[in-house]
Structures are given as structure tokens and as C-alpha cells.
Amino acid sequence: MKLFLGFVKKEFYHILRDRRSLFILFGMPIIQILLFGFAITNEINNVNIAVFDHSKDVTTQEIINKISASSYFSINQLIENETDIETVFKKGKIKAVLIFERDFNKKLITNKNPTVQIITDATDPNTANTISNYVNATIQSYVKEINKDTPIVYQINAQSHMVYNPELKSVFMFVPGVMTVILMLVSAMMTSISITREKELGTMEVLLVSPLKPIQVIAGKVIPYVFLSVINAIVIIVLSIFIFKMPVEGSLILLGFESVLFIITALALGILISTVSATQQTAMMISLMGLMLPVIILSGFIFPIDSMPLPLQLISNIIPAKWFIIILKAIMLKGVGIFYIWKETLILLAMTLFFIILSTKKYKIRLE
Amino acid sequence: MKILGFIIQKEFKQIFRNKGMLPIIFIMPLIQLIILSNAATFDIKNIKLSYIDNDHTSYSRNLISKFDASKYFHVITDFPNEKAANSAMLNGDVDVILEIPQHFERDLHKEKHVNLRVTINAIDGAAAGVESVYINQIIQNYNGHIKLSLMQPLDSQITFLSISTIPSFWYNKTLNYKTFMVPGILVLLVTMITLFLSGMNIVREKEMGTLEQINVTPIKKSQFIIGKLFPFWVIGLGLLSIGLIIAKVLFNVPIIGDLGLMYLYTSIYILVILGIGLFISNFTDTQQQAMFISWFFMVIFILMSGLFTPIESMPKWAQVITEFNPIKYFVQVMRMVMLKGSGIVDILPQLLKTILYALLMNGLAIWSYKKTN
Numbered sequence: 001m002k003l004f005l006g007f008v009k010k011e012f013y014h015i016l017r018d019r020r021s022l023f024i025l026f027g028m029p030i031i032q033i034l035l036f037g038f039a040i041t042n043e044i045n046n047v048n049i050a051v052f053d054h055s056k057d058v059t060t061q062e063i064i065n066k067i068s069a070s071s072y073f074s075i076n077q078l079i080e081n082e083t084d085i086e087t088v089f090k091k092g093k094i095k096a097v098l099i100f101e102r103d104f105n106k107k108l109i110t111n112k113n114p115t116v117q118i119i120t121d122a123t124d125p126n127t128a129n130t131i132s133n134y135v136n137a138t139i140q141s142y143v144k145e146i147n148k149d150t151p152i153v154y155q156i157n158a159q160s161h162m163v164y165n166p167e168l169k170s171v172f173m174f175v176p177g178v179m180t181v182i183l184m185l186v187s188a189m190m191t192s193i194s195i196t197r198e199k200e201l202g203t204m205e206v207l208l209v210s211p212l213k214p215i216q217v218i219a220g221k222v223i224p225y226v227f228l229s230v231i232n233a234i235v236i237i238v239l240s241i242f243i244f245k246m247p248v249e250g251s252l253i254l255l256g257f258e259s260v261l262f263i264i265t266a267l268a269l270g271i272l273i274s275t276v277s278a279t280q281q282t283a284m285m286i287s288l289m290g291l292m293l294p295v296i297i298l299s300g301f302i303f304p305i306d307s308m309p310l311p312l313q314l315i316s317n318i319i320p321a322k323w324f325i326i327i328l329k330a331i332m333l334k335g336v337g338i339f340y341i342w343k344e345t346l347i348l349l350a351m352t353l354f355f356i357i358l359s360t361k362k363y364k365i366r367l368e
Numbered sequence: 369m370k371i372l373g374f375i376i377q378k379e380f381k382q383i384f385r386n387k388g389m390l391p392i393i394f395i396m397p398l399i400q401l402i403i404l405s406n407a408a409t410f411d412i413k414n415i416k417l418s419y420i421d422n423d424h425t426s427y428s429r430n431l432i433s434k435f436d437a438s439k440y441f442h443v444i445t446d447f448p449n450e451k452a453a454n455s456a457m458l459n460g461d462v463d464v465i466l467e468i469p470q471h472f473e474r475d476l477h478k479e480k481h482v483n484l485r486v487t488i489n490a491i492d493g494a495a496a497g498v499e500s501v502y503i504n505q506i507i508q509n510y511n512g513h514i515k516l517s518l519m520q521p522l523d524s525q526i527t528f529l530s531i532s533t534i535p536s537f538w539y540n541k542t543l544n545y546k547t548f549m550v551p552g553i554l555v556l557l558v559t560m561i562t563l564f565l566s567g568m569n570i571v572r573e574k575e576m577g578t579l580e581q582i583n584v585t586p587i588k589k590s591q592f593i594i595g596k597l598f599p600f601w602v603i604g605l606g607l608l609s610i611g612l613i614i615a616k617v618l619f620n621v622p623i624i625g626d627l628g629l630m631y632l633y634t635s636i637y638i639l640v641i642l643g644i645g646l647f648i649s650n651f652t653d654t655q656q657q658a659m660f661i662s663w664f665f666m667v668i669f670i671l672m673s674g675l676f677t678p679i680e681s682m683p684k685w686a687q688v689i690t691e692f693n694p695i696k697y698f699v700q701v702m703r704m705v706m707l708k709g710s711g712i713v714d715i716l717p718q719l720l721k722t723i724l725y726a727l728l729m730n731g732l733a734i735w736s737y738k739k740t741n
Contacts (some may be wrong), residue, residue: 020653025662032667039686042494042677063531089538090710092700094682108529115532122537125548126410127678130494132535133501142529154515155481158507160488160500162456168493178582185663193656281568282388284659285531289396289560292666293553297404302676304495306414312407325665326460333491336458354416 007212007220011194015224025190029182029232030239030245036178037244041170044130050077050094053084057105063116067098067138073131089121096120096131164333175240176328177301180321182236183259184266184295185287187229191270192283194221214363218356220268225339229263249335256346258331262324265348268355269320273363295321371587375595381506383599393565393603397557401611405553405619408676409545412498417441418462420453423472427514431468434510440502453487463489464499476514539707546619551702552675554611558634559641559695560606560666566645567662568655570737571595575654593734597642604638605631625705633701636722640694641730650736669695697722 016022049067068075075210077094079085082298088094099117101107107114107366118135120128145159165172198204207217237255248255277283297303298312299321305313316322323344330336330344339347384390417435421428436443444462447453453465467485469475487505495498530637540547573579582592608631615621645662652658672679672686673695679687690696697718704710712719 013532018654018656020657021660024657024664028660028664032664035686035689036671039682039689040671040677041681043681044678045681047680051672059714064427090704090708090714092704092708092710092714108531111529113530113532115534118533118535120535120537121708122540122543123703124550124678125537125540125543125545128537128540129543132537132713133498136533136535137501139531139533143529146529154476154518155511156484156507157478157481158486158500160486160503162490162493162500165490165493165496168490170493173492173494181667183666189659189663195658197656211511262509278388279386280655281572282386282392284568284655285389285392285564288564288659288663289392290667292560292663292670293404293556296670296676297407303408304412304492305409306416307409307411308407312403315403316407329491330458330460334458340459352660362540 003212004216004220004359007216008223011220011224015228017244025186025228026232026235029186029236032182033178033236033239034243037171037175037240040174040178041169042126042136043170044072044127046074047072047095047096047127047131048077049073049075049131050079050081050085050088051075051096052079052097054100054102055104059108060100061106063100063142064098066142067135070134070138072134074353085119092121094121095124095127096135098135161304171244172246172329172333174301175244175246176325177299179233179236179240179328180262180299180324181295181301183229183233183263184321184324185291186232187225187239187263187266188270188273188287188291189284190225190228191222191267192273192277192287193243193280194225195271195274196277196280196283213359218271218359219361222264222271225267226260226263230260233259233263240359246332247335248332250331250337254338255328258324258327258341258348261345261348261352262320262327265320265324265352265355268352268359272355272359272362275359275364294319298322301324320348320351372528372591372595375587375591376598376619377460379595380597393561394607397561398606398614401553401557401614402618403549405546405550408549410494411543411545412495412502414442415440415502416444416461416463417466418444418447418453419454419466419468420450421468422470422490423468425473427476428468428474431507431510432466435466436503438506440499441506456700457487457489464503466503477518487720490697507583525724526598547621548703549675550615550619550621551706552673552699554608554615554733555695555698555702556673556675557611557671558604558607558638559669559679559698561607562638563645563662564659566597566600566605566642567648567658569600569651570646571652571655571658584686589734593646593737597646598647600642601635601638604641605635608634613686621706622707623706624712625707626709629715630702630705631714633705633719633722636719636726637698639726640722640729643726643733644694646733647729647736650733650738653699669693672696673699675699693727694722 051064053064064075067073077088079088079097085097088097097119099119101115104114116139118132120131122128162168198207212220237259241248273286274283277286298316298319300316301321305316305322308316327341327344330341419432421432432443435441449454450467453462456462457465465485465487469482469485472482484507488496524557537543570579573582612623616623644665648658648661652661672690672693674690679690679696682690701715701718704715
């Protein structure tokens with residue numbers, strides 16, 4: 001036991017001595033969560049729209065005013081002929097063009113149903129679709145206004161209640177995701193380097209001839225990083241509560257417990273990577289190239305998993321980040337207890353055990 | 369020139385000798401391109417809908433069958449009361465709860481209008497907005513039906529003024545996400561490979577102590593740097609080519625614009641990334657530090673590139689930061705040239721900024737590289 005403690009102490013010294021890495025380790029997550037918490041949003045804001053108005057009458061002017069009054073759009077270009085549409089799209093600044101047909105007002109009053117064409121630059125399909133829906137909604141609400149004196153006939157109205165996030169803030173969606181990505185990558189990267197570094201620098205030999213058992217060497221490598229990552233997790237949680245006003249509806253203790261569990265999962269994955277790679281370069285390329293995009297895309301951080309094709313939904317199950325994001329959202333936003341998330345917790349636990357057992361098996365006690 | 373040739377030869381040999389790295393450089397990015405492009409979709413489908421029917425009439429059943437028929441919704445189950453439904457939502461089993469009130473049919477006949485309660489899980493705010501739009505569309509549609517069947521002669525005198533909108537989606541009529549994502553993910557992969565490799569390369573020689581050996585040779589600074597970076601430049605362009613073939617053959621992404629223009633831009637762009645990598649390499653002592661820093665910039669570059677979330681939606685100060693993000697320009701140029709067929713005049717601002725960036729980064733990198741310790 002004393003031997004083991006000495007080894008852990010040595011690892012701590014190693015980490016604390018490299019000031020520059022330490023600074024990066026703690027500074028980066030803070031900068032990233034601040035930057036992304038504010039900047040990553042898929043709400044639509046100030047989209048540039050151009051107008052091609054064939055009739056230029058009272059009604060079209062009123063509609064244009066209504067659209068430009070909303071914070072979603074800013075109308076900043078008038079187009080006078082058809083070919084200009086192509087030109088503005090190719091320049092890339094304008095995302096949508098509205099075309100009002102001739103005699104708009106006259107058609108409206110005589111009940112002839114005038115039309116507005118909404119042409120969107122659908123190279124970004126999501127934004128295009130949202131713009132199209134919002135413009136349509138704005139125009140329909142204008143129609144409702146001009147019809148307000150007509151009695152309604154046979155109508156079902158849907159009253160929507162947005163639960164867990166009534167203001168539809170995208171911060172609530174992205175902060176748990178950013179937190180997961182940062183913890184996952186930092187933890188996996190740190191440990192994956194620690195063992196390969198010893199291999200590459202030749203000090204592994206010393207460890208191998210020491211009386212420490214493989215499991216002790218691995219545990220000794222992980223323990224200091226557990227501490228560091230827990231501090232990181234605490235900082236991130238504090239920032240998300242105080243700066244981004246993320247609620248923690250559920251128990252803070254449960255949140256802490258789950259975070260530690262996830263950190264250990266990520267560290268164990270890092271250990272596994274380090275046991276299968278020969279050089280630091282390989283280890284880092286696997287933990288960065290191999291983890292970064294899958295964690296960002298397949299975890300449900302940005303893209304909804306339910307909309308993915310079935311094979312990918314199945315693949316997403318092996319991404320630990322997916323389960324942690326579900327847990328985070330459940331505790332922070334829904335305020336549920338362990339009874340609602342025991343399944344996810346168990347999955348993370350099983351993954352951790354799997355990684356640890358596999359890396360102890362793969363850990364080579366002989367030099368090549 | 370002859371010396372340069374030998375350095376390049378040495379670097380290529382070193383890359384191809386490392387059998388552990390080869391699949392990571394050449395296979396992993398392409399597999400990710402193929403798999404992840406399918407996953408990256410904001411298309412809202414398979415919305416899990418459940419309902420509470422307090423009315424049990426033909427009208428309420430008809431309404432639910434409308435949802436069942438829609439391709440967006442997947443009617444999971446019905447619940448006897450609100451409590452059971454809410455608990456299912458807490459569990460994450462349902463996304464939307466539709467509650468049909470008692471006397472739904474009677475009120476519709478008598479009062480001529482009736483309210484439905486719809487509860488939407490809004491943790492993903494954007495998805496919730498879209499779901500709400502789909503729900504309203506279905507209900508509007510149903511309203512049209514009941515109006516036709518219930519309208520009395522007296523009512524028909526009432527006329528509504530109406531305006532219709534015709535949406536049309538240019539460059540991507542079917543709103544296919546792959547068309548949008550494949551070029552973007554390709555950009556990320558090319559960038560990641562070239563940045564990580566170049567960022568780690570020189571610092572590796574430093575850590576191993578072999579840099580000193582090179583420093584005492586008559587190799588000039590410029591020869592050494594060009595020799596180091598040229599192989600990665602070739603690898604980057606090679607990846608782009610394979611990626612474009614995959615995009616065309618596998619994903620059927622239209623390539624409308626000029627391929628030559630795309631290669632011209634990419635060859636300059638990779639210089640920017642290599643310059644950044646070299647710069648990082650000069651300022652760090654260990655591969656670990658170099659990796660951490662490259663990772664830091666990479667995550668920022670990726671998430672602020674406009675690939676996943678639109679740049680226009682970011683706050684002003686964040687938009688200013690994106691001006692320094694090379695990936696942003698690459699994503700823009702790829703999409704503009706590939707999908708819209710933009711010409712050199714259209715991408716001139718991006719092209720000039722990239723050239724400037726390349727000059728700046730490589731200048732800094734060469735300046736900060738010292739042959740003596």
C-alpha cells in the first residue's frame with residue numbers, strides 16, 4: 001500500500017511540475033465553456049433577407065415592416081429583377097428572397113388569395129426550413145390581424161406548452177453537451193498520453209521491474225487525473241449555473257456522483273487507448289481524431305439521435321457521452337432522481353468496467 | 369534543391385514506416401466521413417407522440433389518426449391521465465403529449481371552436497419549435513376538413529381574406545442534409561489531420577532529441593521547414609480528392625462549381641493550417657503540450673465554423689472571433705463552389721483573407737523557428 005501511495009505521489013509531481021500543461025488543462029475548459037455557451041446557438045437571429053416587390057402597395061409595405069420588425073430578420077436589400085436573385089445567393093450574404101406578386105393589395109381585397117414566394121438558400125437546409133416557417137408564420141399572423149373582425153368558424157386551436165425549457169433557450173441544450181465533450185476529451189487525452197509517454201521515453205522498463213502490479217500501475221496513473229478532472233467538472237458546473245443560469249432542478253449530490261462516474265469512464269477509455277498504442281503520437285491521434293467528431297456528432301449534443309438512421313442510432317449507444325448527456329439533462333432540467341436514470345448510470349458503469357478489464361488484459365508486462 | 373528533395377524523402381519514409389499511424393491518417397477520416405455524414409441531420413423525424421383522449425368520439429379519433437398518418441410523428445401510446453403521461457415524459461419515452469379535452473366534439477359543434485392542450489419537451493429548443501410547427505400544420509389541415517363538413521349555409525357568407533406563401537428551396541430542393549454536411553465534414557477531417565500531424569511533428573524531434581542533430585547539419589531553415597510541411601500538404605490534398613470522390617459516388621452530392629477553383633483554394637488553405645501547426649510546434653516543448661493546444665484551437669474552430677450552427681445567430685463579439693477562423697472560410701468556399709457554382713469573383717473575399725492568413729502564419733512560424741536553443 002505504501003509502495004502504491006509513493007507511486008501516486010510521483011504521478012502527482014509529474015503533473016504539477018509541467019506548469020504549461022497544467023495551465024492549459026484548467027484554462028482551456030473555462031475558455032471553451034464560456035465561448036461556446038454564448039456562441040453556439042441554432043436560434044435564428046438577424047438573418048439577411050432581400051425583397052423583390054412587384055406591386056409596392058400598402059399591404060406589401062405592411063408585411064415588409066412586420067417582418068423587419070422581428071428580431072429574426074433584417075431586410076437589407078431590394079431587388080428589381082429576376083436574375084439578381086441568383087447573384088445575391090452566390091455572394092452568400094442573403095439567405096432568403098421574398099417575392100410579392102403583382103397587384104397584391106387588389107387581389108387581397110377581392111379575395112383572390114395573393115401569393116408570396118419565399119425563396120431560401122437551402123445549402124443550409126436547417127436554416128432554410130426555419131426561415132421559411134418563420135416568414136410564413138409572420139405572414140399568417142398578419143392575415144389573422146386583418147381578419148380579426150370576422151367571426152371564427154369551426155376551429156381547433158393547439159395551445160403549446162413547452163416544458164423543461166419554456167423560453168426555448170438553446171443554452172439549455174448546448175451547455176450539457178459542451179460540458180460532456182470537454183470532460184470526455186480532456187480526460188481521455190490526458191491518460192492516453194501518460195502510459196505511452198513512459199513507453200516512448202523508456203521509463204516503462206523501470207515500472208515493469210518494480211514490485212508494483214499492473215493494476216496498481218494503472219490505478220496510480222489514473223488517480224491524479226480523477227482529481228484534476230473533478231476540479232474541472234466543478235468549475236464547469238459552477239460556470240454553467242452562475243453564468244448561463246442553467247437550473248439544477250435535481251439533486252446536486254447526484255449530479256456530482258454521476259460526473260465522477262463519467263470522468264472515470266473517460267479516463268478508463270484513455271487508459272485503454274494508451275495500452276494499444278506504441279507512441280504518444282498514435283495515442284493522441286486516436287483520442288483526438290477518433291473521439292472528437294463521433295463525440296460531437298453521435299452523442300446527441302447537436303443533432304437529435306432520434307432522427308438518425310437506425311444503424312447509427314445503434315452505434316450511438318456505444319458512445320459514453322450519449323448516456324452522460326441524457327443524465328445531465330435529466331438531472332439539471334427535468335429534476336428527476338436516480339429512479340429515472342438508473343439504466344443510463346448502469347450502462348456507464350458497465351462501460352467503465354469493460355474498459356478497465358480490457359486494459360489490464362492488454363497491458364504488456366514485457367518489453368518487445 | 370537536392371537537399372530539399374532528401375528531406376522530403378526522409379519525411380515521407382517516416383510517415384509510411386509508422387504502421388500504427390497509416391490507418392489513422394488515411395482510413396479513419398474516410399470512415400468518419402461516410403458514417404458521420406449520415407448522422408448529422410437536424411431533420412426532425414420520428415417524433416414520439418402520445419395522447420390522452422378524454423372525449424372518445426369519432427372526431428378525437430380522427431384527429432389522432434391524422435397524426436398517425438403523418439411521416440413526422442410516431443404515435444406511441446395513449447395514457448389514461450396526465451400523471452401517467454408526465455411520468456413517461458420525464459423518462460424520455462415521449463416527446464409530445466396531446467390532450468383532447470372532455471366534450472371535444474360537443475363543444476366543436478356548439479361553440480364552434482375548441483382548445484387542445486399540447487405539451488412539448490423543449491430541452492432541444494429548436495426541435496421543439498419545429499415540432500410545434502408540424503403539429504399546427506396537421507391541425508390546420510384537420511380544421512379545413514371539419515369546416516367543409518360542418519359549414520352551414522349561413523356560415524358560408526363569411527369570407528376570409530387570405531395570403532398564401534410558396535416556399536422554394538434553391539440549390540437543395542429536397543432539403544437533403546447530406547448535401548450540406550458532406551462538404552463540411554470533409555473540410556474538418558482534412559484540417560484535423562494536417563493540423564495534428566504538423567503540430568506534433570517538429571516537437572517530436574525536439575522531445576526525442578533528434579532536432580539537435582538536424583540543427584548542426586548545413587540544412588537551411590527554409591529547406592527544413594518546407595521539407596517538413598510538404599508531405600502533409602500532399603496528404604491533405606490527397607484526402608480532399610478521395611473525400612470528393614466519396615461525396616460524389618456515395619452521397620451523390622452535386623459538384624456544380626469549378627474543381628480547379630476548389631483545389632486552388634484548398635492548396636492555399638492547407639498552408640494556413642500547416643503554418644498554425646508549425647507555430648504551435650515552435651512554442652511547445654513536449655508533444656503533450658502541442659496536442660493540448662492544437663486540440664483547443666480545433667474545438668473552437670470546429671464549433672464556431674458555421675458548420676453545425678449558423679454564424680449569423682451568434683452574438684456580435686463571437687462573430688468577430690469567427691473572422692479569425694480559417695475553417696469558416698473553407699466551409700463557406702466549399703459550399704459556395706460545390707453547391708452553388710460560385711466563381712472566383714464570388715469567393716474573392718474569402719480567398720484574399722486566406723492568402724493573407726497563410727502569409728501571416730507561415731511568416732510567424734519561420735520567424736519563431738530558431739536553429740539554436
